[in-house]
Amino acid sequence: MPFSSKEPLRIGVVLFPGFQALDAFGPLDCINVLSRTEPITLSLLSTTLDPVPTQSPDLPSTTSQSILPTHTFATAPPLDILLVPGGRGSRGSKPPVSEAITFIANTYPTIKYLITVCTGSGLAARAGVLDGKRATTNKLAWREMSALRPEVEWVARARWVVDGNVWTSSGVSAGIDVTLAWIGEVFGKEKAQGIADWIEYTRHEDSEVDPFAELYGL
Amino acid sequence: MPFSSKEPLRIGVVLFPGFQALDAFGPLDCINVLSRTEPITLSLLSTTLDPVPTQSPDLPSTTSQSILPTHTFATAPPLDILLVPGGRGSRGSKPPVSEAITFIANTYPTIKYLITVCTGSGLAARAGVLDGKRATTNKLAWREMSALRPEVEWVARARWVVDGNVWTSSGVSAGIDVTLAWIGEVFGKEKAQGIADWIEYTRHEDSEVDPFAELYGL
Numbered sequence: 001m002p003f004s005s006k007e008p009l010r011i012g013v014v015l016f017p018g019f020q021a022l023d024a025f026g027p028l029d030c031i032n033v034l035s036r037t038e039p040i041t042l043s044l045l046s047t048t049l050d051p052v053p054t055q056s057p058d059l060p061s062t063t064s065q066s067i068l069p070t071h072t073f074a075t076a077p078p079l080d081i082l083l084v085p086g087g088r089g090s091r092g093s094k095p096p097v098s099e100a101i102t103f104i105a106n107t108y109p110t111i112k113y114l115i116t117v118c119t120g121s122g123l124a125a126r127a128g129v130l131d132g133k134r135a136t137t138n139k140l141a142w143r144e145m146s147a148l149r150p151e152v153e154w155v156a157r158a159r160w161v162v163d164g165n166v167w168t169s170s171g172v173s174a175g176i177d178v179t180l181a182w183i184g185e186v187f188g189k190e191k192a193q194g195i196a197d198w199i200e201y202t203r204h205e206d207s208e209v210d211p212f213a214e215l216y217g218l
Numbered sequence: 219m220p221f222s223s224k225e226p227l228r229i230g231v232v233l234f235p236g237f238q239a240l241d242a243f244g245p246l247d248c249i250n251v252l253s254r255t256e257p258i259t260l261s262l263l264s265t266t267l268d269p270v271p272t273q274s275p276d277l278p279s280t281t282s283q284s285i286l287p288t289h290t291f292a293t294a295p296p297l298d299i300l301l302v303p304g305g306r307g308s309r310g311s312k313p314p315v316s317e318a319i320t321f322i323a324n325t326y327p328t329i330k331y332l333i334t335v336c337t338g339s340g341l342a343a344r345a346g347v348l349d350g351k352r353a354t355t356n357k358l359a360w361r362e363m364s365a366l367r368p369e370v371e372w373v374a375r376a377r378w379v380v381d382g383n384v385w386t387s388s389g390v391s392a393g394i395d396v397t398l399a400w401i402g403e404v405f406g407k408e409k410a411q412g413i414a415d416w417i418e419y420t421r422h423e424d425s426e427v428d429p430f431a432e433l434y435g436l
Contacts, residue, residue, distance in 0.1 A: 020247065021247040035280045042282070062258050065286075215415060
């Protein structure tokens with residue numbers, strides 16, 4: 001286990017308007033439970049300290065939830081782990097998306113692990129940090145995402161992919177599976193299964209079994 | 219289907235400090251996707267308009283996320299559906315928990331559906347609205363929850379239970395399953411499965427299959 005139990009694990013989450021709620025809160029719920037026994041500091045990062053809505057400016061969903069960042073990208077503390085959710089708002093190349101991409105590019109060389117969920121791998125890919133690496137992404141957005149950066153070795157059939165210190169997952173709820181798998185790697189399998197049981201979650205335990213790649217003909 | 223496609227469905231969510239993140243955001247993610255095609259209004263309700271943290275005042279978890287209510291219990295608009303998450307903070311009988319219980323008791327007679335997740339059924343039970351009804355709850359907190367109100371017909375082995383207009387689910391991630399089942403009932407099975415596929419979620423489709431009741435010896 002690469003972390004001493006006395007040294008807090010410093011986790012940061014990249015937020016932007018139009019992030020997918022479950023992309024962030026699936027992993028965060030696992031981390032909240034983990035933090036009952038392991039010392040963890042959590043930073044919720046965005047362009048400003050304004051509340052960040054799940055609603056994307058370009059999509060007419062009528063429901064939205066807003067969460068409070070704890071830091072801006074400019075005031076982010078040193079981090080061990082960066083978690084990048086996806087969502088409708090991850091598209092385009094204007095701020096705040098461009099600022100999230102710049103933050104990922106600048107931060108990746110300093111962290112121990114990068115975890116992406118869903119189209120969050122599109123942001124990481126555009127930051128250049130997946131170049132030459134195997135990675136996966138949301139299966140319904142597969143063609144759009146995999147076209148963003150041909151330097152990435154995109155893997156279509158995977159619930160999640162690990163390459164070095166980069167863990168990328170498939171869409172939305174797959175973020176729970178990649179987070180539990182990562183907790184299993186860092187804190188032990190028993191801890192990960194304990195959290196899965198605590199949240200009454202039936203895990204995907206095999207990273208290579210991906211019913212949604214099949215469903216969407218990939 | 220009891221709702222016309224032109225009339226917005228008015229959903230309210232009860233929030234309190236120490237709500238379990240995934241209890242709320244599993245169902246909310248499904249509702250956010252649903253709201254791309256169906257007219258829905260969403261109210262996030264709490265005692266005040268202050269941000270509501272997932273961290274419970276009495277538990278030393280080190281990570282927390284805060285979300286913004288849109289209304290207080292006193293200013294809540296008329297609702298069709300009330301969603302009640304659980305979490306560590308649902309315990310005790312002081313405000314804000316007592317205020318949430320009073321709100322549920324006062325609102326239940328006016329709504330079309332009540333949906334609870336996890337220990338949220340403990341709040342509904344204490345509000346008296348589950349009396350004489352079959353209901354389930356979190357399986358790790360089973361004994362504590364089922365002792366709260368003997369007038370409820372507690373069902374130990376169930377991913378979720380439907381009795382009349384009340385839908386209660388098992389712990390945390392079971393909230394996704396009960397929400398998808400409820401969407402299937404109200405908007406049709408195809409719509410529910412479409413959302414499950416969109417969020418790449420492998421559903422529990424049988425409400426009576428409950429691996430966690432078994433795991434915890436219930």
